[in-house]
Amino acid sequence: MSTPVTPAPAQPAPAAQTAPGATRPRVGWKTPIVYGLAALVTLLLFVPGTPAGEQTTFQFGSGTEFFTIPDVPVPALITIVLLTVIMAAAAVWAVLLVRQRRHAPAWLHVVVGVAFVLAFLTYAGAGRTSVIPMVSLLAGALALSVPLVFGAMSGVICERSGIINIAIEGQLLFGAFAAAVVASAVGTGYAGLVAAPIAGGIVGAMLAWFAVSYRVNQIIVGVVLNTLIIGLTGFLFATVLADNKEMWNTRMPLPRLPIPLLSEIPVVGPVLFNQTILVYLMYALIFGLQFMLFRSRWGLRTRAVGEHPKAADTVGIKVNVRRVWNTILGGAIAGLGGAFFTVGSGLAFGREMSAGQGYIALAAMILGKWNPYGAVAAALLFGFSKNLGNVLSTIGSGVPSEILLMLPYVITIFAVAGFVGRVRPPAAEGVPYTKS
Template sequence: MSQAPLTPSPLTPSQAPVEPHASTVALAPVAWKLPVVLGVLGIAALVFFGLLAPGGVHTTFTFSSSGDFFTVPEAVVPSRVTGTVLGVVLCGLAALSLWDALARRASRRWLAVVFGVLFVLAFLVWAGAGRGLMTVTPLLAGGLALSVPLVFGAMAGLVGERSGIVNIAIEGQLLAGAFLAAVVGSALTNPYIGLLAAILAGALVAVVLTFFAVRYWVDQIIIGVVLNVLVVGLTSFLYSTVLTQNPQLLNTSQALPNLPIPLLSDIPVLGPVFFDQTILVYLMYLVVAGLHLFLFRSRWGLRTRAIGEHPRAADTVGIGVNRLRVANTILAGGIAGLGGAFLTVGEGLAFGKDMSAGQGYIALAAMILGRWNPIGALFAALLFGFTKNLGNVLKATGSPLPDDLLLMLPYIVTVFAVAGFVGRVRAPAAEGTPYRTQ
């Protein structure tokens, strides 16, 4: 007997699909951190650098130096009025950041940069009120010089962590590079050969790091800290026993000469800062630009990012994960060695005990602040170097701030930058995790 075709029965109201109401859609939480930090700093700038600034005094900025193509006139501004105007603009930028946060929009990339520049300008106007000239060119040039070891260290950490290796040993690589550059440069009276020796020193420290981290799966943070302590102890011992006994042969000042670029070095402000430098600074430009290009636009960069994010998947397509990790970490060590060379032959100084002074750890902070991106890490390192030189300049010009606070200034700025401007960042997924082949 044939059966009638089955027809779907109509759904009851309780069974019918319910369209989601707009009010039931979950909204992303408001990101309060950046607006709060900018608001606090903006109000502080308005009150202390503007409203409470001394009245009737001026701040004078000078830009030109001898040998420039043309002379830039000095800028003389009323301190209180200028500080008040800049404080109002800063509060406006903080309000714009709050508007973006309440609208649950991503923060504008330029906002934090413009805010930082204007805040520093307001601080300089307040600090230089009635205290003579604020020379812009030496302030920027000194900041760049103090940033060079940090930039090389940040690039070294970036290459390592993008490959899956946490390179805490940057501090030791900087110190080893400074030591060997001074010794070899002094023994051969040639700072350029000392520069090559610094690359070798940093690479040797990286070889030890990869030997234990890749071969024996030792915790990478522990082995990095141990290497830092080892290099500090070894260089201090050799300094006390070998270098001090024959300083004229093994620890003299060998300075790399400045190599001004014709025409570009005569541009006011920018020329003396960027284009009248040693070969080490020019190498820094090439390293940053080269890493940014190759990391995101080459097969090596794709493979490096793959072994740092998903080494198992990289292995399945034929990439030698551990072999590439070893090669990249040694390359990173050589880059960090260049940063160490700047501490001695780059600045024309003899080697001293523990002269890296924790800059390797600051370089790691710059790498994180730059979100594991070469350009971002460069600007983060420049920020630290500038604030450190700013403290030195203000101390020399008689700043109203206490000397101890001026020494703390770069570290305070770094903490505020990491806490307020970085936001939520994600490190490479496989960093610090040894890869065990099947």
Template sequence: MSAATTTRTPAAPAEPRTAALPPISWKLPIALTVLALGALLFFGILPAGGKTTTFRISTASDLIQIDPITVGSKSTALVLGILALALAGLAWWAAAARRKLGWWLPALFGVLWVLAFLCWAGEGKTIPLTGLLSGALFLSVPLVFGSMSGILCERVGIINIAIEGQLLAGAFLAAVVASSTGNPYAGLVAAPIAGALVGLLLVIFAVRYWVDQIIVGVVLNVLVIGVTNYLFSTVLTADPATWNRRTPLPVLPIPGLSDIPIIGPVLFRQTLLVYLMYITVAVLQVYLFRSRWGLRLRAVGEHPKAADTVGIKVNRTRVKNAILGGAVAGLGGSFFTVAAGLAFGREMTGGKGYIALAAMILGRWNPLGALAAALLFGFSDNLQTVLGIVGTPIPSQLMLMTPYVVTIFAVAGFVGRVRPPASEGIPYKK
């Protein structure tokens, strides 16, 4: 052959690309270590010891009676602190290995820490454990309904600061209707109507007139406080026997289930409102993430323009869900009157709507997460009441601060980075 033969050298094989590793977050291990060392030191090592703590498990109406459990205060707290420190070590290992251990680790750590705290705080006394848990669930009811309302609104892009006003309006109308009819269930039906009306006002200004949603929510809270205070001082006070007498919901124990030790009195010996709370959380969790309605709802909150292009009525969806969210919060407002067996009082919600917002953020706009956060706040609220009754070395002022301190830590980002829906608070202008 006259032409020179050219040879091609084979190309070197391309080096495989390694995926970028996620950054390591040391926030959880550090927090757990600090708390575990604090429990070990202040609850297990420093106390003098020699006394016992008694935990009363059964109630008088339980079918199966369990004897109270008495443990050594210092020794038990010491063991629990060591176990909590071991879990903190596991969190360090998981963070270094970039492994996710799930929600069970902080949940188990919290149980151990609280038990160590109760051993120390209840030294020489008796802690009604079942009553503590039952009261915590009951006090979390308005927080759960309020956080569910926030999820329904903010998942479609409406910031609902007016939860406080919706709870108060629901409490007011529930008390008036139940008192005038003599039927607490009538008040339970009327409460969502009041909350839905407040939600309607919120969505009119937010969707129709594009007013800043945070300002509208704050104004609505002030408006509801003013209107209910005026009606309380003029109408309800003038004739309390007709318009503002106590009409409590009866406790409805579920046969069989209510007799189970600990679980029965806590979960299945409650009023109808608590059972409605179970249903609301379960239905919202399923429909929000497992249904066409939930997909549309989340699409409107994340990318309204894309939702509009596929035929979803963005503003109509926002209006419907904001009103529904107001109704859910109004139903939670009936807790303060007919569920708690109290007459209506001025500003009786006491800022629970804002704590419900914190529970929603702590739960990452997820119904089950918001439920867990609301239970945490309800437990911290009831804990200061129970410990104040049995008598503890902790000043009552510090115990009263507990729910709000937990709220501050929650919204300050100690639970990790949270991302709200992308179009939250942004009016959709077609």
């Protein structure tokens, strides 16, 4: 009689040998390089150009706060040296993080950026009799960012749906035109806020019509629409508006609406809470769009249409219908942002007054990686860098005016090179969808 053979217990398979660091994220050297360049520029340009013993005075009050913050004079050369040390230390830390295959935290980007800006302001204001008005600097930066934020939010909605919205420039300009004309005719700036999104929505509808119904190249359609709106508004400005300026093109500014208590907080209050209704609508749009895009059924379907329209169609989502309505919505948002140029700023309409802001808003959207919060941060960066040049010109800084004009674009290049890295648009962006 044979003895039954008991099978040996199965031995666990040896664990796969993983190369050290194979599963860790790939981290590039862009961030420490940019940190190091910021420290190097400060060391080579700002330190030698700042006379010893000079002071720079920062002003943090506007006269409307709970209490007045006195002006703060600082020793210019010592302050710049300390800020240079902070940036150099951040660069060293970033190198150590890269060697550990770890990304630099977001707050470190903020620290380096603030240190560099403060070093530049200290250098520009050293020995000047004028103070650096920080409240005016920040409030002006926010104001200049308003049309960029609205335009960037428009781009986020459209391109998340798969439609490339190059027509933001035309939507801003047509919104500014409609706001000025309707506000002048009715006699109140609030009427312009109603007309502006309608005008922008019309441009968005034209973009959707050609892009979805006729499957025309979306970039070409956007450029053509921009040219069309520039020509149309220029013609009407030179004829109808010029013939009866009092009726169709008078200044109808929106009143400021300070929020009780909040507007009296030092520094923050005058900047954020003493604004027009258009700025408050911008606040609501930012948080609302971020929530809707990533926490709602509408946002899920919008992102599905922009990433994989075939899969979205399979589960019953009407791809082209959603693209059309989202493009019209995006155009309306950009048109509302265009109202800032006229009723939002208290100005009459002028020929081509959007001045390329739509293209900068498009760049802000890309810089923000098609995310509302990121796009807002990029738009604020553009607005701050532009207003920085204005403030320095006002105080009589020795920095050449050409450098000040280049400032927004130079800062943007450094931001893209160091803080953003590679960006990926929605997979189906610009690709027409035909149901098979």
